[in-house]
Amino acid sequence: xxAETLARIGPLDRVAMAAAQSRLDxxxxxRGSLGRLEALAVxxxxxxxxxxxxxxxxxxxxxxxDHGVTAEGVSAYPSEVTGQMLANFLAGGAAINVLARQARAxxxxxxxxxxxxxxxxxxxxxxxxxxxTRNFVYTPAMTREHAVAAIEAGIASFxxxxxxxxxxxxxxxTTSAAAIVAAAIGAPACDVTGRGTGIDDAIFARKIAVIDKxxxxxxxDPSDSLSLLSAVGGFEIGAMAGAMLAAAAARVPVVIDGFxxxAAAIVAxxxxxxVVPYLIASHVxxxxxxRPALAHLGLRPxxxxxxxxxxxxxxxxxxxxxxAACRLIHEMATFDEARVxxxxx
Amino acid sequence: xxAETLARIGPLDRVAMAAAQSRLDxxxxxRGSLGRLEALAVxxxxxxxxxxxxxxxxxxxxxxxDHGVTAEGVSAYPSEVTGQMLANFLAGGAAINVLARQARAxxxxxxxxxxxxxxxxxxxxxxxxxxxTRNFVYTPAMTREHAVAAIEAGIASFxxxxxxxxxxxxxxxTTSAAAIVAAAIGAPACDVTGRGTGIDDAIFARKIAVIDKxxxxxxxDPSDSLSLLSAVGGFEIGAMAGAMLAAAAARVPVVIDGFxxxAAAIVAxxxxxxVVPYLIASHVxxxxxxRPALAHLGLRPxxxxxxxxxxxxxxxxxxxxxxAACRLIHEMATFDEARVxxxxx
Numbered sequence: 087x088x089a090e091t092l093a094r095i096g097p098l099d100r101v102a103m104a105a106a107q108s109r110l111d112x113x114x115x116x117r118g119s120l121g122r123l124e125a126l127a128v129x130x131x132x133x134x135x136x137x138x139x140x141x142x143x144x145x146x147x148x149x150x151x152d153h154g155v156t157a158e159g160v161s162a163y164p165s166e167v168t169g170q171m172l173a174n175f176l177a178g179g180a181a182i183n184v185l186a187r188q189a190r191a192x193x194x195x196x197x198x199x200x201x202x203x204x205x206x207x208x209x210x211x212x213x214x215x216x217x218x219t220r221n222f223v224y225t226p227a228m229t230r231e232h233a234v235a236a237i238e239a240g241i242a243s244f245x246x247x248x249x250x251x252x253x254x255x256x257x258x259x260t261t262s263a264a265a266i267v268a269a270a271i272g273a274p275a276c277d278v279t280g281r282g283t284g285i286d287d288a289i290f291a292r293k294i295a296v297i298d299k300x301x302x303x304x305x306x307d308p309s310d311s312l313s314l315l316s317a318v319g320g321f322e323i324g325a326m327a328g329a330m331l332a333a334a335a336a337r338v339p340v341v342i343d344g345f346x347x348x349a350a351a352i353v354a355x356x357x358x359x360x361v362v363p364y365l366i367a368s369h370v371x372x373x374x375x376x377r378p379a380l381a382h383l384g385l386r387p388x389x390x391x392x393x394x395x396x397x398x399x400x401x402x403x404x405x406x407x408x409x410a411a412c413r414l415i416h417e418m419a420t421f422d423e424a425r426v427x428x429x430x431x
Numbered sequence: 432x433x434a435e436t437l438a439r440i441g442p443l444d445r446v447a448m449a450a451a452q453s454r455l456d457x458x459x460x461x462r463g464s465l466g467r468l469e470a471l472a473v474x475x476x477x478x479x480x481x482x483x484x485x486x487x488x489x490x491x492x493x494x495x496x497d498h499g500v501t502a503e504g505v506s507a508y509p510s511e512v513t514g515q516m517l518a519n520f521l522a523g524g525a526a527i528n529v530l531a532r533q534a535r536a537x538x539x540x541x542x543x544x545x546x547x548x549x550x551x552x553x554x555x556x557x558x559x560x561x562x563x564t565r566n567f568v569y570t571p572a573m574t575r576e577h578a579v580a581a582i583e584a585g586i587a588s589f590x591x592x593x594x595x596x597x598x599x600x601x602x603x604x605t606t607s608a609a610a611i612v613a614a615a616i617g618a619p620a621c622d623v624t625g626r627g628t629g630i631d632d633a634i635f636a637r638k639i640a641v642i643d644k645x646x647x648x649x650x651x652d653p654s655d656s657l658s659l660l661s662a663v664g665g666f667e668i669g670a671m672a673g674a675m676l677a678a679a680a681a682r683v684p685v686v687i688d689g690f691x692x693x694a695a696a697i698v699a700x701x702x703x704x705x706v707v708p709y710l711i712a713s714h715v716x717x718x719x720x721x722r723p724a725l726a727h728l729g730l731r732p733x734x735x736x737x738x739x740x741x742x743x744x745x746x747x748x749x750x751x752x753x754x755a756a757c758r759l760i761h762e763m764a765t766f767d768e769a770r771v772x773x774x775x776x
Contacts, residue, residue: 113526114516114519114524114525114526115525115526115740116507116508116628116629116739116740117629118629118739119628119629119738119739119740120526120738120740120744121717121736121737121738121739122736122737122738123736123738162461162774162775163461163772163773163774163775164772164775166772167771167772170769170770170771170772171459171771173769173770174459174764174769174771177764177769178764179459179762179763179764179768179769180459180460180763180764180769181458181459181460181465181759181763183762184755184758184759184762184763185755185758185759187758187762188751188754188755188758283461283464283774284461284462284463284464284774372466388734388736389733389734389752390735391466391467391468391733391752392466392467393464393465393466393467393468394461394463394464394466395460395461395464395465399465403751403752403755406533406748406751406752407734407736407748407751409533410529410530410533410748413529413530413532413533414526414529414530417524417528417529417532418524418525418526418529419519419522419523419524419525423524424515424518424519424522424524424525425515425518426512426515426516426519427508427509427511427512427515428508429507429508429628429629430507430508430509
C-alpha cells in the first residue's frame with residue numbers, strides 16, 4: 087500500500103498554476119497585492135489541476151497514540167491523558183472540535199496506538215498498531231514492520247476531500263518529534279527540544295538527556311524514514327506521514343500543524359520528496375525546533391500566534407485563509423468587468 | 432461631537448478580563464497553549480465587559496477619498512480609480528466584498544471626499560467633506576475645520592456592532608499616510624515610504640521628495656492630530672480615526688488594517704491615548720512604514736501575509752481568528768467536565 091501510494095505522487099500542474107496566476111493579474115487590485123493569498127491560490131490550482139480551485143469539502147485528521155518514553159518522566163501530564171483527550175475529541179469539547187466546527191471541517195479521530203482500550207464510537211477510526219510505543223531510551227520505539235503499519239494506518243484513514251488538516255494527540259510526543267527532527271536535520275537535541283505542554287527546568291533537562299541518549303544508542307540513518315520512525319518515532323507520527331502521502335497521491339492540499347506534525351512531514355518527505363509541494367504550513371509554534379524543521383522543508387508558515395496545543399488546531403485555524411484565497415480568485419471582478427482603469431504606463 | 436466621543440472612552444474592564452483568563456485556565460488544554468488567541472479573548476472581554484465575549488454582529492467600514500497630492504505624480508494609478516473602485520465596492524466585485532461576505536460582516540462604504548460626483552446607492556453613505564484634499568506640497572491638505580469634519584464623518588458613520596474593521600480606498604493615500612507617520616514618529620520619509628500600489632524607482636524617489644518637502648513646509652506639531660491631519664492628511668484618514676474613536680466609545684473592538692489605517696490609529700491615539708487597548712492590529716503589510724507605525728502604538732499584528740491592498744482586506748481576513756478566540760472560550764470543555772487529568776505537580 088505504501089509503495090503504491092508513493093508511486094501515485096506527481097508534480098504540481100504548471101499549466102493550471104499559470105492560468106490561475108493570469109486570472110489573478112486581471113482582478114481589480116494592484117498585481118501581487120494579495121501577497122501570500124495569491125501564492126496559495128496558485129498552489130491550490132497546481133495541486134488540484136484546476137485554475138479555479140475549490141476547498142469546500144474539508145477534513146481534519148487527529149491521530150492519537152501513546153509513547154513508552156513517558157516512563158522517563160518527560161511530560162507535565164500523565165499518559166492517561168492521551169485516552170482521556172481522545173474521549174474529549176469524541177464528546178466534542180476539545181479545542182480542535184471547536185475550530186473544526188468553525189472551519190466546517192469533518193473531524194476524523196484515529197486511534198493508532200493508545201495504550202488504553204477505547205470504546206467503540208461512530209466517530210472513532212480504530213487502527214491501533216500496538217498499545218503505545220516502547221521506551222526508546224532502551225530499545226527501538228517500534229519494529230520496522232510497525233513503522234510501515236503506522237504509515238499505512240494513516241494512508242488507509244484518508245478519505246477523498248478538497249482540503250485536509252493533519253494533527254495529533256499523544257502525551258510524550260514532543261520528545262519523539264524532537265528526536266526525529268534532531269536526527270533528520272543534524273541539530274543537537276538542545277536546539278530543537280522545547281517545553282511541550284509546559285514542563286519545568288528539571289523535566290526539560292531530563293527530556294534533552296533522554297533524546298541525546300536515544301540518538302546515541304540507535305544511530306538511525308536520517309535519510310531512511312523507516313529507520314528513524316522505528317528508532318524514536320510514534321505511531322501517530324507515522325500515521326500523519328501516511329495521511330500526507332495519501333493526500334498528495336489524491337492531489338489534495340494537506341495542511342500541517344505544529345512541531346509534531348512537521349516532524350511527520352519530514353518523515354513523509356524522505357519517503358517521497360514530491361510530497362512537499364502539496365503541504366501548506368499553517369503556523370509556527372513556540373517549540374524551538376519548529377522553525378528550523380519548517381525551514382528544512384522550505385516551508386513558510388501562514389500564522390505565528392504562539393500556539394503550542396497540537397491536535398491540528400493551527401492547521402484548521404488557517405483554513406479561513408486558504409478559503410479566502412479560493413474565494414478571491416473565484417469571486418473578484420476583473421478590471422474590464424468593473425470598468426476600473428489599469429495601471430499607468 | 433468629537434469632544435463628547437473622546438469623553439466616553441474609558442479603560443478596559445479588568446474584572447471581566449480576569450474572569451476570562453480564569454475560565455481559559457480551566458479548559459482542556461495546557462495553560463496558555465492557545466497563545467495569542469487567549470490574549471485576544473481576554474482583550475475582547477475587557478472591551479465588552481463580558482467574560483464570555485461575542486463578535487457575532489460585524490461591520491467593515493471603507494472610507495473613500497481623493498488626494499490633491501496625486502498631481503505630483505506619486506501613484507501608479509490615475510485618480511479616477513478612487514471613484515471607480517468605490518463603484519466596484521457597491522457592485523460587490525472588490526476584494527473587500529469577497530472577504531466581508533466570507534467573514535459575515537456588513538460592508539459600509541463611506542464617501543468622505545471623492546472628487547467625482549457619486550450616484551446615490553442604498554449601500555453608500557455620503558459624507559463628503561470636500562472633493563478631495565488640496566495638494567499638500569504647496570498648501571495644507573485641508574483646513575482645521577475640515578479635519579474635524581472628517582473625524583466626525585467617521586464618528587457619525589459608526590453603527591452599533593460587536594466587531595468593527597476599518598479600511599480605506601484613495602489613490603495617493605500612502606503618500607499622505609507616510610507623511611503622517613514620518614512626522615508622528617520622527618522618522619525620515621525614506622524610512623517609512625513604500626511603493627504603494629506598485630510604483631517604479633522614479634516615482635518612488637519623487638514620492639519621498641514630495642513628503643520631505645511637505646513636512647519642511649508645514650512643520651506640523653506631531654503631538655497635535657488636527658495639525659497633522661490639516662497639513663498632510665486625507666479625509667478618509669480622519670474618518671478612520673473617527674470611526675476608531677466611536678468604536679472605543681461604544682466599547683466595540685476595532686480591527687485596523689494596513690499602513691494607512693495604522694496612520695489613522697496614530698491620529699486617533701493622539702486625540703485619546705485610551706483608544707489603543709480597543710485596537711486589534713490585523714496584519715503587517717509590505718509598506719516599510721507599517722511595522723514601525725505598529726510598534727509605535729505598541730501593537731503586534733496577527734497576520735504577516737505580504738498584503739498591500741488596503742480596503743480593510745487584512746482586517747476582515749483576521750475576523751476568523753478573532754471569532755476563533757470567542758468560540759474557544761465559549762465552547763471548550765473544562766478539565767472537570769471532560770474528566771481529563773490536570774497537570775502533574
